[in-house]
Amino acid sequence: MNPLIRLGTETDLPALHALVHSAYRGDSARGGWTHEADLLDGQRTDMAALAAMLHDPAQRILVAEEGGALTGCVAITDRDGGIAYLGMLSTDPLLQGKGLGRQLIAAAERAAAGQFGATSMEMTVIRQRTELIAYYERRGYTLTGEERPFPLDDPRFGIPKRRDLSFVVLAKPISRA
DSSP, X not given: OOOEEEEOOGXXXXXXXXXHHHHHSXXXXXXXXXXXXXXXXXOSOOHHHHHXXXXXXXXXXXXXXXXXXXXXXXXXXXXXXXXXXXXXXEEOGGGTTSSHHHHHHHHHHHHHHHHHOOSEEEEEEETXXXXXXXXXXXXXXXXXXXXXXXXXXXXXXXXXXXXXXXXXXXXXXXXXX
């Protein structure tokens, strides 16, 4: 896979929204291994939240494009103090396992270091998603020991199928190199 990875734009919003939903929720997500469909129903994000991210100077959405179609995305947020946050890593469920996620993570790390001056990248993953935590560990991220609450009663982030959801925090040092 050799996609074009670029900044997302307003014109990407409909395809971006569809991509994120297909990667995380519903039956389409079950085509890949990274879905949350067994843990959550409802939306992963909405168009308004994606548009707000595109207009926030402390955030970037990188998109992967092949043949005019969005095949993946990742969001980065400047958290100040040399820390950036990686989120919303999504790849088309039918294309998972071909290295696109790895390429998007690398692009996000470069962008966070270059554009925000970040020296560390952090992320949160639902604690029950052990296979995804292991994936990030293979990419150099380590569990920090910190847990954060999942917004169980905020349907903007999905409708939990179980009430014991929480996030674990992973982190990795990054550099401009």
